[in-house]
Amino acid sequence: AQSHGHGQVHIFMPKKARFVFDELTLYNEMHLALENNEFELYYQPIMNANTQEIVSAEALIRWIHPVHGLIPPDAFIPIMEKTGFIIEVGKYILNEVLKQQKRWEMFRFKQIPVSINVSMIEVETGNFFNHVEKKLAETHVDPELITFEVTEGKAMESEKSTLNEFHKLHKLGVKISLDDFGTGYTSFSYIKKFPADVLKIDRSFMEHILVKKEDQRIVQGIIELAHNLEMKVVVEGIENLQVVELMASYGCDYLQGYYFSKPLPSFEFQKFLR
Ligand code: C2E
Ligand code: CA
Ligand code: CA
Ligand code: CA
Secondary structure (H helix, E strand, O other): OHHHHHHHHHHOOOHHHHHHHHHHHHHHHHHHHHHHHEEEEEEEEEEOOOOEEEEEEEEEEEEEEEEEEEOHHHHHHHHHHHHOOHHHHHHHHHHHHHHHHHHHHHHOOOOEEEEEEEOHHHHHOHHHHHHHHHHHHHHOHHHHHHHEEEEHHHHHHHHHHHHHHHHHHHOOOEEEEEEOOOOOOOHHHHHHHHOOOEEOOOOHOOOOOOOHHHHHHHHHHHHHHHHHHHOOEEEOOOOOHHHHHHHHHOOOOOOOOOOOOOOOOOOHHHHHHH
């Protein structure tokens, strides 16, 4: 079998084993990658559903690997979460976004809020609130220009102390967004306790929204619930004009998706801010 070369060997390896190998490679390389500045933030515009003007952006991390090229976050974020390295990377991401805000201010671009994805373990383990407060004070970036997105399912499992971190952040003036909403099991009593300003409907609902009446009713229900709780609604995964129009007719506030733009390197994204 060896004479058949590298590619052949893989055929006989169970899928899982290959994945473990990849994970280990990424794990071994990620620390140096941070030092070597191989991580880059891409920005995806979020639009006003009625005017279709840009209102904010989501920062999404990419690993620009010198050999493998662009590695998507789903390949390495889970490893970073498991190992706790996400805490360090999270600090890097916040720094980058704050620097970006300063640059936009300096060059007189339109300044818009940027959403940062945070993993629950950053909030549970680190001194998340203290760190954010310190960084905002150091850089003089308006807290209103920062939104933290946290996945619904994970947020709802949080302990009292973690919930308290979110309340402190909220009082500081940063915005909190419940990401991937509709994929977890949020109870109505819990969502009232969680200081969210924004609810992001998971993009899985958009896949068949034009034909699935059930998904249409669920999405309308979520929008109504969010508005009753004085939250804004973002729908992500918008890929065509019919869905734009349907979501606007539902009274959804903001839209995000490939129809408007893929996530872009900051240099290209800035065209949206002119
Ligand atoms: P997410 O927070 O739900 O991010 C939205 C994902 O949907 C992004 O994938 C984005 O590129 C993709 N997307 C946006 N519009 C469309 C669309 O119209 N159609 C389709 N099919 N997809 C669309 P991405 O960038 O690969 O990120 C995947 C996940 O990785 C994110 O899901 C988030 O959970 C995590 N992630 C990304 N960046 C960070 C980060 O800086 N920190 C942490 N902790 N997690 C991150
Ligand atoms: Ca997100
Ligand atoms: Ca999401
Ligand atoms: Ca997601």
